[in-house]
Amino acid sequence: MQLRLSTILFTALFCGLLTACGGDSTPSQQERKTDSFIVAVNSPLQYFAQRLIGHEFEVRMLTPAGTDPAQWQPDIEDILELQQAELILLNGAGYSDWLNKVSLSESQLVVTSVAANDEWIQLEGQVSHSHGPQGEHAHSGYAFTTWMDMNLAQVQAKAVAKALQIQWPEKQADIEGNLASLLDELAALDRGYADATTSLTKYQIVYSHPVYQYFSRRYGIPGISLHWEPDVMPSDEQWRELGGIEADRTLFIWEAHPSSEIIERMGEMGIEFVVVDPAANIEIGRWISVQRENIAKLAAQK
Amino acid sequence: MRDTLYLSLQYIRHHRVKLLVLTFAITLVSWLPMAIQSIVEQTAVQLLERAQKTPLVIGSPGSPLELSLGSLYFNSKTSSTLPYSEISTLEQTGYARAIPLHYRFRVQNYSVVGTSPGYFEYRALRLETGRPVAILGEAVIGAGVASTMGLSVGDHVITSPESVFDLAGVYPLKMSVVGVLAPSLSPDDDAIFVDIKTSWVIQGLGHGHQELNNHESLGQILKREGDNIVANASVRQFNEVTRENLNSFHFHGDTANNPISAIIPIPHSEKSAALLLGHYLEERDDVQIVRSRQIIADLLGTVFTVRDYIIVGIGLIAVATGFVALLVFYLSLRLRKGERYTLARIGASNLQIQVMMATEVITVLLVSALLSFCLTLITRHYGITLMQQLLLS
Numbered sequence: 054m055q056l057r058l059s060t061i062l063f064t065a066l067f068c069g070l071l072t073a074c075g076g077d078s079t080p081s082q083q084e085r086k087t088d089s090f091i092v093a094v095n096s097p098l099q100y101f102a103q104r105l106i107g108h109e110f111e112v113r114m115l116t117p118a119g120t121d122p123a124q125w126q127p128d129i130e131d132i133l134e135l136q137q138a139e140l141i142l143l144n145g146a147g148y149s150d151w152l153n154k155v156s157l158s159e160s161q162l163v164v165t166s167v168a169a170n171d172e173w174i175q176l177e178g179q180v181s182h183s184h185g186p187q188g189e190h191a192h193s194g195y196a197f198t199t200w201m202d203m204n205l206a207q208v209q210a211k212a213v214a215k216a217l218q219i220q221w222p223e224k225q226a227d228i229e230g231n232l233a234s235l236l237d238e239l240a241a242l243d244r245g246y247a248d249a250t251t252s253l254t255k256y257q258i259v260y261s262h263p264v265y266q267y268f269s270r271r272y273g274i275p276g277i278s279l280h281w282e283p284d285v286m287p288s289d290e291q292w293r294e295l296g297g298i299e300a301d302r303t304l305f306i307w308e309a310h311p312s313s314e315i316i317e318r319m320g321e322m323g324i325e326f327v328v329v330d331p332a333a334n335i336e337i338g339r340w341i342s343v344q345r346e347n348i349a350k351l352a353a354q355k
Numbered sequence: 356m357r358d359t360l361y362l363s364l365q366y367i368r369h370h371r372v373k374l375l376v377l378t379f380a381i382t383l384v385s386w387l388p389m390a391i392q393s394i395v396e397q398t399a400v401q402l403l404e405r406a407q408k409t410p411l412v413i414g415s416p417g418s419p420l421e422l423s424l425g426s427l428y429f430n431s432k433t434s435s436t437l438p439y440s441e442i443s444t445l446e447q448t449g450y451a452r453a454i455p456l457h458y459r460f461r462v463q464n465y466s467v468v469g470t471s472p473g474y475f476e477y478r479a480l481r482l483e484t485g486r487p488v489a490i491l492g493e494a495v496i497g498a499g500v501a502s503t504m505g506l507s508v509g510d511h512v513i514t515s516p517e518s519v520f521d522l523a524g525v526y527p528l529k530m531s532v533v534g535v536l537a538p539s540l541s542p543d544d545d546a547i548f549v550d551i552k553t554s555w556v557i558q559g560l561g562h563g564h565q566e567l568n569n570h571e572s573l574g575q576i577l578k579r580e581g582d583n584i585v586a587n588a589s590v591r592q593f594n595e596v597t598r599e600n601l602n603s604f605h606f607h608g609d610t611a612n613n614p615i616s617a618i619i620p621i622p623h624s625e626k627s628a629a630l631l632l633g634h635y636l637e638e639r640d641d642v643q644i645v646r647s648r649q650i651i652a653d654l655l656g657t658v659f660t661v662r663d664y665i666i667v668g669i670g671l672i673a674v675a676t677g678f679v680a681l682l683v684f685y686l687s688l689r690l691r692k693g694e695r696y697t698l699a700r701i702g703a704s705n706l707q708i709q710v711m712m713a714t715e716v717i718t719v720l721l722v723s724a725l726l727s728f729c730l731t732l733i734t735r736h737y738g739i740t741l742m743q744q745l746l747l748s
Contacts, residue, residue: 126602132489136472153561153610154601156488156550158473159442160452219449 091217092135093142094149095122095333097200098165100340101210102142105231106217106224112337113138122334123197123264126151135161140216144209146173146195163216165209166199173199174266198331202267203243210235242344243271249351250274256325256354257300261307264331276306283311296322304354327354359707362698363714374719377683381723382730384673388666389727390734395662397739399655402427405541406651408478411628413437413445413618413635416643420654423647426617428542429458429466436614437642439551443611450631451620457554458616462512465500468546469554469615477621480543484508485534488550491561491604492596495534499544506532511595512547514557528557529595555606555613556596563593563604620644684716 090111093099102112115131116122127135132155135141141157143149145166152162166173174196200206214232218225250272258276260269261283269275277298281287287295295305305319305326319326327350332343367374405427414422415435425431445453454477457469472487474480475495485508488495494512501507514527530549538544555561593600606613622628635644691712698708 129486129489133486136487136489153552153606154491154604156472156490156493156552158452158471159455160446160473 089139091140092138094144096335096340098142099337101213104235105214105228116334123148140220142213146197146199148197165212169205169208196266198264199267201331202271203239207236207239245348246272249348256302256304259303259305283307283309286314359710363711367718378719378723380676382726384676386727386730387669389731391662391665393734394738402651406648409619410648411620412647413644419645419650422645423650425458426456427647429468429546439613439615440611445620448634450627451622454619455551455615456617457551460557461515462547466546468548469551480539481537482534483537491553492530493533494530495548496532497536497544497546498538500547501535508532526594560613561606563600
């Protein structure tokens with residue numbers, strides 16, 4: 054009881070001192086200003102946010118280099134860091150499947166592609182299940198590499214800009230100006246991809262991974278999606294599957310440059326290849342140059 | 356003088372039972388009004404302080420008092436809910452940030468409050484030990500819960516079933532304690548905080564279970580219809596979220612439709628608060644916004660009225676007790692007539708006799724006043740806690 058009494062007295066005294074010392078701005082408020090940071094779940098969103106907000110604020114990506122952000126799962130330290138972020142820029146379309154398992158505030162979350170959710174591509178062949186009274190439910194649903202459709206990338210950039218303007222209204226004019234130039238560049242990429250892919254209709258397109266759905270739809274280059282890793286030699290069965298594709302000319306689109314053995318084997322089979330890097334996880338600032346390189350490589354296929 | 360005091364004390368010692376009863380009665384009638392006054396005032400301060408810090412709450416249409424008590428003190432039996440999508444609807448108005456609350460479930464006598472990390476910042480709650488809630492199935496407990504249940508970081512709490520007869524109902528969820536809050540002298544001390552999505556898991560709206568799309572589960576599969584697998588009731592559902600089974604947890608349908616008990620809006624400014632109030636009062640009849648401060652002040656008005664009646668009643672009893680005490684003293688003095696005569700005969704002065712007679716009255720009044728003062732002090736410091744424990748027990 055004595056301990057409780059002393060605790061209460063101490064708390065009251067401490068509160069009184071705090072009240073007496075309190076001014077208009079507390080240290081925590083000042084720290085927050087300098088400690089403000091944004092988290093983006095992939096490189097395109099990180100690039101958009103940094104271009105829009107400038108370098109006054111840090112835009113972090115927690116996914117380690119070399120890890121696909123779509124497959125990344127945050128550990129406890131990452132989640133605690135996410136909780137401290139002013140904004141968390143999400144891709145949408147089920148990109149961050151860890152979202153329903155972690156504790157974050159709704160006010161932090163910005164689903165950047167939600168304005169175009171009617172354009173999300175539903176995946177087929179997803180397993181659903183039924184058990185108990187809840188009935189049937191499926192566990193996943195949409196293709197998520199939305200930014201490879203540069204029109205959707207513009208929607209996402211606008212969503213990022215809007216969220217930043219709400220969070221930092223004093224920077225509204227700067228963000229507006231930065232958005233205009235970013236949208237111009239994305240529109241130029243859109244035209245560049247459209248031009249570079251017009252001549253690809255003569256090819257049977259094969260995609261190394263099912264991550265090009267939006268790219269394929271936007272630029273009219275349908276293809277077959279496989280699950281090949283650029284640094285892992287495919288099995289004989291996988292080569293047979295590739296060889297079974299009947300086409301005069303086949304263009305294999307890789308996410309990253311394949312190993313020399315794979316290139317050699319493809320060369321023997323008469324299969325051409327090109328690298329179109331979605332650039333989901335690259336150094337900040339390089340995203341747009343990688344997209345330009347993609348366009349140049351596709352254009353070279355003429 | 357010493358001999359006078361000696362004789363007085365001997366008298367008191369000889370008549371201790373009578374004087375003790377008298378002292379007890381006077382103490383009680385003088386302490387009770389002060390105790391009631393003190394407890395009611397402290398309760399009022401606590402209630403109003405909480406309501407002043409949370410001037411607005413949003414919930415489903417119904418009793419505003421129930422909504423205020425639920426969202427401020429987690430003390431509500433109501434089952435009416437809002438869809439979680441109301442959080443984004445509110446934030447899209449641009450007037451406020453929104454904190455969800457889900458307080459339907461309990462662990463023993465303590466509310467399990469499903470919310471978001473913003474709640475802890477809003478209430479300025481500090482962790483004594485451990486870390487904040489990060490994933491599904493984790494809990495941060497209030498200081499009161501920790502001390503009463505003897506829990507610390509690393510222990511577990513299990514949700515209580517809503518009805519022991521509901522065998523097909525929601526299964527208890529075992530949650531790991533990852534943090535203990537520092538005492539805040541508020542209802543947060545007696546709450547168990549989890550993420551809002553953990554509340555939905557407790558409610559059975561989300562779950563984790565063994566993988567169905569592999570060879571080990573063949574015995575549980577009733578049939579496959581295209582992409583749909585129909586499993587029987589023997590599918591093992593997890594009643595605890597661990598790092599190993601976390602990825603198997605999922606929600607049925609759109610989480611935007613999942614229920615929440617209430618929303619605490621945090622307006623960006625006073626103007627935003629006024630606009631928010633106007634928006635909900637004029638444009639929404641499927642949702643109610645409540646000025647919790649006004650509701651609690653009205654409730655306290657009723658409590659104060661009841662308190663005044665009780666104090667008047669006790670005042671009347673005090674007057675009656677006073678008269679009874681006077682009578683006792685008067686009769687005592689009359690009974691001690693022979694004693695006074697004897698004292699005079701053996702040489703006691705009038706002053707000595709009067710002092711001896713007065714000692715009885717003064718002792719009773721002084722001891723009563725002292726006891727009453729001590730009890731009042733104790734009431735001020737521990738009254739609320741004792742009352743709460745008494746009510747809880």
